[in-house]
Amino acid sequence: MKLVTIAIDNQWHLGVKTEEAVLDLTAALAQRPQEGLPNDITDLIRNWTASSANLQRYVAELQASTEGLSGVVLQESDITYGPCVPEPGKIICVGLNYRKHAEETNAAIPAYPILFNKFSNTIAAHQTDIPLPIRVTNQVDYEAELVIVIGKQAKYVDKADALNYVLGYCNVNDLSARDLQMRTPQWLLGKSCDKFSPLGPYLVTADEVGNPNNLSIKCTVNGEVRQQSNTSDMIFYCDEIVSYISQHMTLSPGDIILTGTPEGVVLGKPEAERVYLKHGDVVTIEIEKLGALTNRMVDEIVE
Incomplete structure (x- = not known):
């Protein structure tokens, strides 16, 4: 199932993309209530275990008939997207998690997952313009990444069982201001500028994705392929990541984990060849089965 956040009148509506349309x-729930099914995507994510079966039944009913309902069946080309996870709890990131990316940046292969965090101010949606904070940086880099979305509370889980705690997956562009990132040993500053984590377009449930450790992943800038790899090049796979983090902190429904980026980033090029993102650049992140996330970069306007 592909969950979608629809922006309508400054509110987030819960949607589901089908082959024919977006529901x-x-x-629908305002007109045809369903007990035990939240009408808000954040509530749905945080109550996924209790709500997922009801959601499947309700969507099947709507696909069979929307008679008497208005404003339910939408064409995807007509909707305005919200972030597919609008209000994540924790935003946990894994650095240097692709072998070829570590090699291109001359970094040692890590013995343990390198963890850092971002904040909710970085969340943005598919087709949203991303402000380049030109007052403080001119070195903003793209990073195509797979996101794990937690659907069930996880603490001290075994690797063999770890993916059972995952609701689903989505695309993210883990934008990074490299000069700010490298200013100190802590990467947070360069990772946490406003809208530096656009998510989407869909949150695809785990059953539809299958094995997350064997998905093609690609980034294009203005149509030019910059990154092209597979999640099989990860140093730490998704099950290892979830298990490892759960040994040290409780993962809760709605937490998201950014799993690292493959080779091909600007930082990996010789210094003389580095051309960072600029006003008007259009970046698309595409992961197999997850659709394509597209955003335009624009110079930030500060009044």
Whole structure:
């Protein structure tokens, strides 16, 4: 199932993308209530275990008939997207998690996952313009990444069982201001500028994705392929990551984990060849089965 956040009148509506259209479940539930099914995507994510079966039944009913309902069946080309996870709890990132990316940046292969965090101010949606904070940096880099979305509380889980705690997956562009990132040994500053984590377009449930450790992953800038790899090049696979983090902190429904980026980033090029993102650049992140996330970079305007 592909969950979608639809922006309508400054509110986030819960949607589901089908082969034919996008179903606005928030609008449907207002007219045809379903006990035990939240009409808000954040509530749905945080109550996924209790709500997922009801969601599947309700979507099947709507696909069979929307008679008497208005504003429920939408064409995807007509919707405005919200972030597919609008209000994540923790945003945990794994650095240097692809072998070829570590090699291109002359970094040692890590013995343990390198963890850092971002904040909710970085969250943005598919087709949203991303402000380049030109007052403080001119070295913003793209990073195509797979996101794990937690669907069930996880603490001290074994690797063999870890993926059972995953709701689903989505694309992210883990934008990084390299000069700010490298200013100190802590990477946070360069990772946490506003809208530096656009997510989407869909949150695809784990059953539809299958094995997350064997998905093609690609980044294009203005149509030019910059990154092209497979999640099989990860140093630490998704099950290892979830298990490892759960040994040290409780993972809760709605937490997201950014799993690292493959080779091909600007930082990996010789210094004389580095051309960072600029106003007007259009970046697309595409991961197999997850759709394509596209955003335009624009110079930040500060009033």
